Amino acid sequence: MDNKLKYFLYAAQYGSFAKTATHFYLSTTAISKAIAKLEAQVGFALFDRHQNAIELTQAGRDFYENAKYIAADYQRAIQAGQAVATHMQQHLAIGISSIYEAWLLAPLLNQFQTTHPKLRLTLTHRSLEQLAQDVANNDLDLAYSFAPVPPTANLVTTVLSRSRYLIAVATNSKLAAKSMITPSDLSNQVCGYYSQLTSLLAKYGLTTQAERTGVTFVGYQQYDTMELLLLAVACQQCFTFIPEVWQQRIIFPEISLRPSAPSFDDYQLVALRPTQSSTLAQSFHQLVQASQAD
Secondary structure: OOHHHHHHHHHHHHOOHHHHHHHOOOOHHHHHHHHHHHHHHHOOOOEEEOOOOEEEOHHHHHHHHHHHHHHHHHHHHHHHHHHHHOOOOOEEEEEEOOHHHHHHHHHHHHHHHHHOOOOEEEEEEOOHHHHHHHHHOOOOOEEEEOOOOOOOOOOEEEEEEEEEEEEEEEOOOHHHHOOOEOHHHHOOOEEEEEOOOOOOHHHHHHHHHHHHHOOOOOEEEEEOOHHHHHHHHHOOOOEEEEEHHHHHOOOOOOEEEEOEOOOOOEEEEEEEEOOOOOHHHHHHHHHHHHHHHO
């Protein structure tokens, strides 16, 4: 992997050329020059440089959100090649879009690995758009998302199950005292949602459903990690939608889940597969499908 990209990813994460230089045992000048070469290569500024600090530009933030996966993909590519080189032929690459799919898949993956002891499992977290593209390009064997994705060549999507969404609010808020939350209760609230910063589908789905059902919010707030979203809900910064199946898990003691009337939308567990799947991928897909039919 290009060293310039390594330096950029580290500097973007820690906001400092000096820390990056220390980490890679280089001078700050060397790091600055490498980043400048990368900016010349991509054709836009990645950082705004101040006297004692650096800050990602908007283009730099978008570039970082996509580029940060390159390091992980590079390592996975090495591991996959090593597995083949050592005659470990059973390999399955699976992507998820949120913690909900992770929770649903965890026991099934453990079960599948028990019956396939030589299986090498690669797990990836991506946005809805990226999952669809990776499956269509055969970079992933299977993917599971919390919502449908646009039609794509070489991609088969199947809705495996549906679950209504509950409203997650801070336990000490007025809404937590209600047994049922109505659209009017949400009209002066901010709707928080989880999505990677470069993804547009999550917000599009929310706004489309809001228009369809006549629900209005003060605004939307995107969070790029589930932890931040839940913390914001617990601190009354926003409310959010949580699948009913998730109420079986402990979220935060400071968060209460309430039904809405009418139900705003359904959580959908969607399977994404290429048109031609390996036997191993088909077997796991059938296991997941059967689990959702029960």
